[in-house]
Amino acid sequence: MVNSMLVNATGKYVSTQPTTTGTSNQSNNNLYITTAAIPFIILVVIVICVVHYKRKRKCQSITTNTKEEDYTENEDNIISRSCVQLEQLTLAPPQLPEKRFSQRRSKHSFQMSTFTVLDISLQELLKNGKRGCFYKAKLRRGNCKGHKLVTCKIIKNGVSWKKMQGEIFIMKKLGYHNNVLQLLDWNIVQEPHMLIMEYAGLGTLKTFLRTNRAQLSTNKNLQRLLALAAYYIGLGMEYIASKMIIHQDLALRNIMVIRFPQECKITEFGLARVVSNPMFRNSKKSTKSGVPLRWYPPEYFKSNTYSFPSDVWSYGILLWELQTLGCAPYPEMENVEAVVFGICSGYRMRKPSECREEIYRVMKWCWADIPEQRPSFSDIVRHLDTIVEDDNDYVRVFINEERYQMSHQTPTTNQASVLTASSAEG
Template sequence: MSMGDTESCSSRVQNSGSNICPKQRLKLQVYNEVLSRLRELNVAEAALPGFEHQLWTHFYRLPTRYALDMNVERAQDVIMHKNLLHMAHDPSTRPALQVRLVQVRSASGVNCNAPHSNSQRKLTSLMSETGLNIQEAHAFSTLDGYSLDVFVVGGWPIEETEKLKYVLTKKIQKLEKQPLFKEIIGSQTAGQEQPRINLISDNVNLPICGNATWEIDARYLKFGKKIASRSFFDLYKGAFCNQNVAIKVLKTENMNENIQREFAQEVYILSKVCHKNVVKFIGSCTKPPNLCIVTEYMGGGSMYEFIQKAVLTLSSLLKVAIDVCEGMQYLHQNDIIHRDLKAANLLMDDKGVVKVADFGVARMEDESGIMTAETGTYRWMAPEVIEHKPYDHKADVFSFGIALWELLAGKQLPYENLTPLQAAVGVVHKGLRPKIPTHTHPKLVQLLNRCWHQDPSLRPEFSEILEFLHHFINTNVGDEGERMQEKGHSPTCASAFEQSCHT
């Protein structure tokens, strides 16, 4: 994933300080210490692309107690644990087991690590039967139903460590064939050995980004008030790990194969993206009947809601536009087309930062760079998309132009006197565009006309738009004092936005 000059996943975690609960903050501290130690040791795996992201995912899925028990001087143990848990997901690499020699209180011991599904008592019995003396035992359950068990044992010749691994592997394989053990394992892993979403057909598979798993146990989600309802999903404010989240729950009564496919695609894309101007993905529940997507809760609401209650000054509008452009530039750099960009899908957090959200119809741009499917919302849709012609990421630039018009026009809807279909016909065949407010700065009029140009090749890239906006704000906008003129808007939200505009 190309990050360019944007922040990485790890830096975003590091900078989230006050927004995370104490337990997560402790995990974060240990994560940073382990990452630094691995780099000091020049561990090869720590230099691979995406490693920081995978390492944080490893800490995130395990309890806080795991971080507390971690000896940073033995940071390489974390890599071993991470890789063992990854192996445990694949039936072909189970049992996932590692045995090595350690020194404990001036006596030789053997460290055995074995992730599995909630069967420590069976493993303890197995080791006793092997003649091992268990000196220490630690069990850490993951969010997706596995357990990382760490034993320190004695009673085995230190020169035969590899033989012990062979013996334990054979005994565990034999143990797994016992009916009770198979029942335990089967109940925990059945959903992971099959496609994640399997309601309609068995060919809808949820891609996984790298080695990371984003599965959340629905039992740990706390649902609050419903904040939106659409044809195919309900949106709730909720909590997960003591942090506020938004929970998008698919409606089972309208479930079909296309909806499943879009759900899987949305989870996949969200799991790949990591930017300060893209809504943060927390995880997902992909095991029927609990199909939901969990993201950070954006307390400021959508920009569509915001402009119904407040009038943006030029400075505030440009701040929003820059936030959106930075998020979209990042998505396009990573070959992602949003395909439904509009004010309703631009969300603001409590600090006034605006982020691109709702990836329900987003897609990865293929190698040819062109697509043909009609998707999005008619009033914001580019003419080539409406006509089912091949299109690329420049369709998002057109939609951005309409979204920017929304911010300028306030409460108005694009082509509000026309039906969506009439508007689409006008856009394609008559070059129809929304009427630009008379008070709009001439330079912004020029930008709008470029963004919604009929010819996609003549529309600017988001990098060009960003350059234009930064130059514009530096040469045309002074210190205006008040950043917005309120019309009965929430003081908390307005204050947060004002603070962001001054930073």
């Protein structure tokens, strides 16, 4: 103890042992840093695991979507087992409180409907969709904007209020176009919720082509008729795109027919959305079960995106459906996993047997792997307009040649007798 102490100038002892305070503080700081870092590292590991798990689930949800069969099943079978029976459609009280409805109604100016299901006679099921059943219907009293016969969509249970609002808002925004099914009225206050649209008595274009396949197959003007239908549907999609609306569910089953081929009308806007940027090219879209995978483009599976060029891809699939008179796309694929893998790997469907080369070129144009290399609907309409005009010129020449041949052919016995009789009367 004495050796480690010295006397300073004041006569007090001072310790000569080295101080350890600085070293202890440094060790404590290192301990604090290590202790604080451990929870952070654990949190990072958890986040990485969660992200990996979600991505895995996402891939599984895309490739194992069993609900997709509803889009490719024979529509006759779907109609025969409709989930909504006419006699079961009875009036029910509103699901939502009146206060909540009035707040939401003011946002998009939704008026109270003057019609309920009791005012409508549902006569025939036209289409069983994912979110609703389409019926041929007749109003029991009065008319709806001049229409006595209407198409009535009964919305299925499980469709959210927001989805119903969105579909009505988009159809109101579209207004009237010759190739878009017009919304006349709606009732989403009382169950069953319903939309009232203009009458499309021939049902869906898919059902129309399948039902009349035998007759159409022997029609010498079939390719001209199909080109006209494609042209008018293209006009409808050009109009929809001009309103900054992406459809997201374009397929033959969602085209209603009033008069073939001139009045083929686009419907089913349950997945549609409005975008505000005219230069819009790409937007994230959450993966959901039940989307029509056979009509969706590769960018949806690769980066979970859907944009205006994605609707163009679906239009190319619709052209293929038209040319096969209602066949399901990718018939050579055994399951949905094979379809998704094929689309992402660059596989494209072969030209249908009776399809013209110029129409198949439009399909392949729509199926460009890079979205920016696909045409706009205005480009498609201009291209199809040229094809339709050439067809009309061919028909006019063909008719004129037939008339010329008839006027110069030798009269048959019956014709000669008619001519003799007419001359005698003269």
